[in-house]
Structures are given as C-alpha cells and as structure tokens.
Amino acid sequence: MGNSQPENTSGLLFLTDEQLRKGIEAMFFAYRGFTADPDRILAERSYGRAHHRALHFIQRSPGTTVNNLLSTLGVTKQSLNRVLRTLIQDGLVLNEVGVQDKRQRHLSLTVDGSEFEQNLSNAQSDRMRAAYRQAGPDAVQGFRSVLEAMMDPELKKHYESFSKGQRL
Amino acid sequence: MGNSQPENTSGLLFLTDEQLRKGIEAMFFAYRGFTADPDRILAERSYGRAHHRALHFIQRSPGTTVNNLLSTLGVTKQSLNRVLRTLIQDGLVLNEVGVQDKRQRHLSLTVDGSEFEQNLSNAQSDRMRAAYRQAGPDAVQGFRSVLEAMMDPELKKHYESFSKGQRL
DNA sequence: CTTGGAATGTCAATAACACTGACGTATTGT
DNA sequence: ACAATACGTCAGTGTTATTGACATTCCAAG
Numbered sequence: 001m002g003n004s005q006p007e008n009t010s011g012l013l014f015l016t017d018e019q020l021r022k023g024i025e026a027m028f029f030a031y032r033g034f035t036a037d038p039d040r041i042l043a044e045r046s047y048g049r050a051h052h053r054a055l056h057f058i059q060r061s062p063g064t065t066v067n068n069l070l071s072t073l074g075v076t077k078q079s080l081n082r083v084l085r086t087l088i089q090d091g092l093v094l095n096e097v098g099v100q101d102k103r104q105r106h107l108s109l110t111v112d113g114s115e116f117e118q119n120l121s122n123a124q125s126d127r128m129r130a131a132y133r134q135a136g137p138d139a140v141q142g143f144r145s146v147l148e149a150m151m152d153p154e155l156k157k158h159y160e161s162f163s164k165g166q167r168l
Numbered sequence: 169m170g171n172s173q174p175e176n177t178s179g180l181l182f183l184t185d186e187q188l189r190k191g192i193e194a195m196f197f198a199y200r201g202f203t204a205d206p207d208r209i210l211a212e213r214s215y216g217r218a219h220h221r222a223l224h225f226i227q228r229s230p231g232t233t234v235n236n237l238l239s240t241l242g243v244t245k246q247s248l249n250r251v252l253r254t255l256i257q258d259g260l261v262l263n264e265v266g267v268q269d270k271r272q273r274h275l276s277l278t279v280d281g282s283e284f285e286q287n288l289s290n291a292q293s294d295r296m297r298a299a300y301r302q303a304g305p306d307a308v309q310g311f312r313s314v315l316e317a318m319m320d321p322e323l324k325k326h327y328e329s330f331s332k333g334q335r336l
Numbered sequence: 337c338t339t340g341g342a343a344t345g346t347c348a349a350t351a352a353c354a355c356t357g358a359c360g361t362a363t364t365g366t
Numbered sequence: 367a368c369a370a371t372a373c374g375t376c377a378g379t380g381t382t383a384t385t386g387a388c389a390t391t392c393c394a395a396g
Contacts, residue, residue: 015300020293021228022331023300023312028221029327030315031199032242048353053196060189066373074200079354081374103363103372125188131317132183132191135310142303142310144191147198149299159197163190216381234345247383249346271344271391 037123045090050075050083055109055117058093060162062108065098069107072158092116205291213258218243218251223277223285226261228330230276233266237275240326260284 038052057072058064066084070077084107087093092113098104109117132140151159206220225240226232234252238245252275255261260281266272277285300308319327 015297017293020296021289023296024224024289024292025228025327025330026312026315027199027202029320029323030318031195032323033319034195036320046352050353056192060193067371076355077373078356078375082353085374098372101364101372105373121189121192124192125185127318128188128191129183131314134317135313138306139310139313142307143314144194145303145307146299146311147194149302150198150295151201152204155197155200159193162193214380218382235343243382244384245345246347246385250382253346269344269392273345 033127034124037127038120041120041123047086048083050079051087052120054080054083054087055092055113055120058107059109059114059117059121063106065104065106067104074155087113201295202292205295206288209288209291215254216251218247219255220288222248222251222255223260223281223288226275227277227282227285227289231274233272233274235272242323255281 035049039049042048042052053073054069057069061068066077066080070080073080084093084095088095091110094108094110094113096106096108098106135143148156148159203217207217210216210220221241222237225237229236234245234248238248241248252261252263256263259278262276262278262281264274264276266274303311316324316327
C-alpha cells in the first residue's frame with residue numbers, strides 16, 4: 001500500500017529487483033500459510049503432505065490410474081506407492097483392477113477417504129476464502145492469472161485438464 | 169479466461185467449492201514452477217531448497233543472527249545449523265562472533281555467496297517477471313494482495329520487516 | 337563476586353520422505 | 367513368441383526434519 005506502481009504510462013511493466021524479491025518472499029510465506037492448516041490435520045494421523053496431494057487429486061479424478069496420478073504429482077512411483085499403500089491399508093483409498101485393461105489400477109476414495117479429504121479441503125478453502133474476501137474481487141482474478149503464468153507448460157496441462165468436462 | 173466471475177452485483181464474493189479448489193491447485197502447480205529453476209541450479213552443487221532459503225534471507229538481512237534467521241525460516245536450529253555449516257565450509261557464508269553479545273553469530277554472504285545467491289535469485293525473478301508481464305499490471309497487485317492475506321499473522325511480521333527501513 | 341538461570345549455538349542420533357536403479361509380475365498387442 | 371506397458375517392490379542413498387544432550391556466554395540475584 002502506498003508504494004510505487006509497477007507500471008508506467010506506456011503500460012509496460014518496470015519491476016525493480018526489490019519488487020521481484022518481495023514477490024518471491026510473498027510466495028514463500030504464503031505457501032507456508034497455505035499448507036499450515038491441512039498439515040495440522042494430517043499430523044494427527046501421522047500423514048504428510050504427500051498423502052494430502054494424493055487424496056486431493058484422486059477426489060478430483062475418481063477412477064484415475066496410478067500412472068496418471070504419477071504425472072500429475074510429479075513424483076516417482078516409488079514415492080507415490082509408499083503413500084498409496086498406507087492410504088489403501090487405512091481404508092481411505094480404493095484400488096480396483098481395470099476391467100478393460102487388467103494391468104491398470106483405478107483409484108478412488110472410500111466414504112472415509114472422501115470425508116477425510118473434505119476435512120483437509122475445507123481447512124485449506126477456509127483460509128483461501130478469507131484471503132479472497134480480504135483482498136477483494138479484483139485481486140482474485142489477478143492472483144489466478146499470475147499463478148497460471150508461473151506454471152511450467154507441462155504442469156499447466158494437468159491444471160487445465162480438471163476444467164475440461166466440468167462446470168467451472 | 170471466460171469463466172464466471174467470482175463476484176456478484178452486491179460486491180460480495182460468492183465462491184463455489186470448485187473455484188476454491190482451482191485456487192488450491194493453482195497454488196500447488198505454481199509453486200512447483202516457482203521453485204523449478206533454482207532447484208536445477210542448486211542440484212549442480214548438491215544443495216537443497218533449505219540452502220536457497222538461508223542464502224536469500226541472509227542476503228536480505230546481512231549481519232542477522234542465527235536466532236533471527238531461525239524464526240524467519242520456521243525450522244529448528246539444528247536443521248538450520250546443518251545447512252549453515254556446509255555454506256560456511258564452502259565459503260559462501262561468513263560467520264562472525266558478535267561484538268556486544270559474544271553468544272551471537274552474525275551471518276553475511278561472502279563474495280562467492282553473494283554471486284551464487286544472485287544466480288538463484290535471477291532464475292526465480294526471471295520467471296516471476298515473465299508471469300507478471302503475461303498477467304498484466306492489475307493482476308500483479310491482486311496477486312500480492314491475496315498472498316499477503318494468506319499468510320499467518322506471525323509470519324507476515326517477518327515478511328513486512330524487510331520493508332521497514334528499505335526503499336520499496 | 338559468585339552462582340544459577342536464560343539465551344545462543346553446536347554436536348549426535350534418529351526418522352520421514354524423496355530420489356535412482358534394478359528387478360519381478362501380469363497383461364496387452366504385434 | 368516377443369516386445370512393450372502398467373504396476374509393484376527391494377535396496378541404497380541423500381536431504382531435511384526431528385529430539386536430546388551439551389558447551390559457551392550473558393545477566394541478574396544473592
């Protein structure tokens with residue numbers, strides 16, 4: 001507030017080193033806040049962020065395959081497998097052999113898993129909703145625009161894929 | 169682009185579960201992009217993100233103490249110490265015993281450290297600058313507003329402290 | 337001045353979680 | 367048959383976090 005604007009009359013952006021550093025730090029501190037609430041809930045069951053991410057994207061694409069989830073999360077299958085194993089054992093995730101292709105395993109959430117995912121999602125959504133309210137309607141659009149521009153093109157495909165056949 | 173606006177005529181925000189989920193996913197994918205470039209540079213020296221964070225905030229507050237850095241980064245002093253030890257050994261960070269209080273160690277970057285930190289910072293700044301350009305001037309303000317509203321109040325103090333006596 | 341507590345920083349051991357590499361199994365398709 | 371795909375697992379390694387213990391320094395109460 002009250003700082004110099006990052007643009008000039010020509011509409012071009014003139015960004016000082018300082019402004020960019022503040023942006024970097026904003027990402028750092030905001031991401032900490034962004035994960036703080038779910039982290040607390042996860043810790044109760046001695047889960048980590050990896051479990052949260054898996055649950056989130058399985059909820060997002062029910063029936064997805066292991067390979068698909070792998071490329072979305074960008075981790076190795078060994079890492080994902082360790083997480084999935086515990087989630088399946090704990091009865092949060094369902095692992096069903098494919099009908100057409102029996103090599104594939106289709107992942108979905110059980111009732112318990114769905115409920116737990118909602119808890120995590122709500123905790124994170126609450127903070128985001130509060131931030132949106134505080135920043136105002138115009139800020140929300142800008143927030144999303146910058147974040148989308150910051151993604152790797154390869155990752156952005158995954159991000160956009162969730163909007164394909166769904167109402168937004 | 170082309171999706172429904174998250175506000176209505178009254179100016180209040182009406183956010184669907186779907187919109188909030190997209191926001192959550194935007195943060196997830198964007199943060200991956202945000203760290204991708206520095207991660208590559210760090211890997212060359214077999215450093216991790218912890219080294220980057222330490223270098224960044226030492227650059228930001230030259231002469232800072234270990235305890236101060238500790239509360240900014242939000243890790244245990246043992247974790248920070250391992251990182252600092254390698255950085256000091258590698259000649260990137262200077263560790264000087266305090267004059268007034270000899271318990272304290274004042275941290276600063278060596279010439280090499282400053283140069284390396286610049287490399288990391290530039291890689292990250294380049295992507296952020298590109299994202300800003302792509303999203304436009306108005307978006308930048310919104311981006312920062314939402315991120316700042318998302319921080320924990322305790323962490324936000326640290327974030328703001330860097331603007332105190334400095335030109336912004 | 338001495339002594340005890342608080343602050344600061346360091347060392348050691350351990351755990352969580354990621355990675356790479358290699359291998360095994362079942363299935364699919366040519 | 368043969369190769370490729372999808373999934374799972376074992377072993378080894380590395381980063382980063384944790385807790386516990388300890389040394390040093392400062393400061394203030396006795």
